[in-house]
Amino acid sequence: MKSNSFNNLPKIKKEDAINILKKPISEVKILSDYYKAVFHLANYPGPESESILLDFIKYDCDKLEYKIAKRKAVEVLAIFDCKKAIPIIADFLKNDDDNLVETVIWSLGKLECNDIDIINRICLILYKQFKNKRIVIQTLTNLGVKKEIDKIRSLSKDKNSSNGVKGASLAALIKLCGEENKINQLKYFLRLSNQNDRHCAVQDIINAGQLSVLPFLIEAPISPSFKLKAIDSLWIDEEVLCKNLNLFYFIDRVIIDDPKKINTLKISNFKNDLFYLIDQLFHTDFNRGYQSIKELDKLPEERVLYYLNNNWDRAKSDYGAIYFFLNAYNLLLAKQIYDKSILDKVDFILSDHWPNYMKFKSLAIQILGCLNEDKFYNNINQFSDERQTTYWINRYTALLVLQNKQINLKYDFAKLFLNDSHRFVRLKAKEISSC
Secondary structure (H helix, E strand, O other), X not given: OOOOOOOOOOOOOHHHHHHHHHOOHHHOOOOHHHHHHHHHHOOOOOHHHHHHHHHHHHOOOOOHHHXXXXXXXXXHHHHOOOHHHHHHHHHHHHOOOHHHHHHHHHHHHHOOOOOHHHHHHHHHHHHOOOOOHHHHHXXXXXXXXXXXHHHHHHHHHOOOOOHHHHHHHHHHHHHHHOOHHHHHHHHHHHHOOOHHHHHHHHHHHHXXXXXXXXXXXXXXXXXXXXXXXXXXXXXXOOOOEEOXXXXXXXXXXXXXXXXXXXXXOOOOOOOOOHHHHHHHOXXXXXXXXXXXXXXXXXXXXXXXXXXXXXXXXXXXXXXHXXXXXXXXXXXXXXXXXXXXXXXXXXXXXXXXOOOOOOOHHHHHHHHHHHHOHHHHHHOHHHHHOOOOOOOHHHHHHHHHHHHOOOOOHHHHHHHOOOOOOOHHHHHHHHHHHOO
């Protein structure tokens, strides 16, 4: 439930955040400052921050900005693992603000609440009018609570249940009751037309603990970040092989992200027109983006390159479009179709203009490794340094590029990653350096 809304704002010092949260509402000129203060206080875990947040949530106010900040404060207390907050947070289960109740339920799950009375109060919400029963089911599943399994089973079959509720219910039946015959139904949710439903399905697969679904999951038309989250969550052991599955196969497939290997959904009235297809790369639905690139791959390469370049200025301020434009450039590159401007685009994408976690940075590293090996090798220390390359996927991508190089130096370069904090990066580095 973390939000990155204020990540790009100047950091607020701990003392300043505390001073804002201590102010009565009558003295706060901009009410959104409350949220900003809570957000930045999350960077300073400890007894003092917990105490300030606990005092803050005890106050009640009808102002929307305050309600939003209060929900964030409850979330941060859970992230801090502040167990003493449990009874205070639980009192909000009877609040008339469904959004607050939703955050409270998630937080109690995060805090691994084992208070029977509180758990029973969470269970009762399944029988009430509540707009997000999905979060209730997820929390009960994560807490291992089986007492409402019959109610959950009925929700999984109820025609009035949303796909999100049905998927969470199926995950509960698999996880709590071992009903693995429900796995195929859960896999079906990765093929739903609504992208948000497909995203929910990924979390349901994680909650169900179903590593066996990965071969199907990596072909789903969703963002690679969701797939990598699933792999990271489900692959618990620090081993390359598990249940006849190869870890590197899945991560490498997702990071390379060849649209031709994505099992896209049929789209009504989809046009095979170059201008239309370029426009579809700006769509927020990854299914449309992947399908567009598949169709662009059938058209004359030079024309596709021309129109990609012609629309780059429009795309470069849209992080979703950047990803699909780079993906399309990558497919052209595989056919030896490119021009010198692609490296300028890569430099822009790998610059500090964009946060390290942006999904398109991985593709930019791959293109750099293909077109400018000298620059790639000159940057290898940066790619291996977690202070400079904070997102593990980008460090792993640099190793993936190294692995495909026909030079002896790659073994020495791979050793730079052997002590990485992320187990997948360490395993990849070990594989390359020991060859």
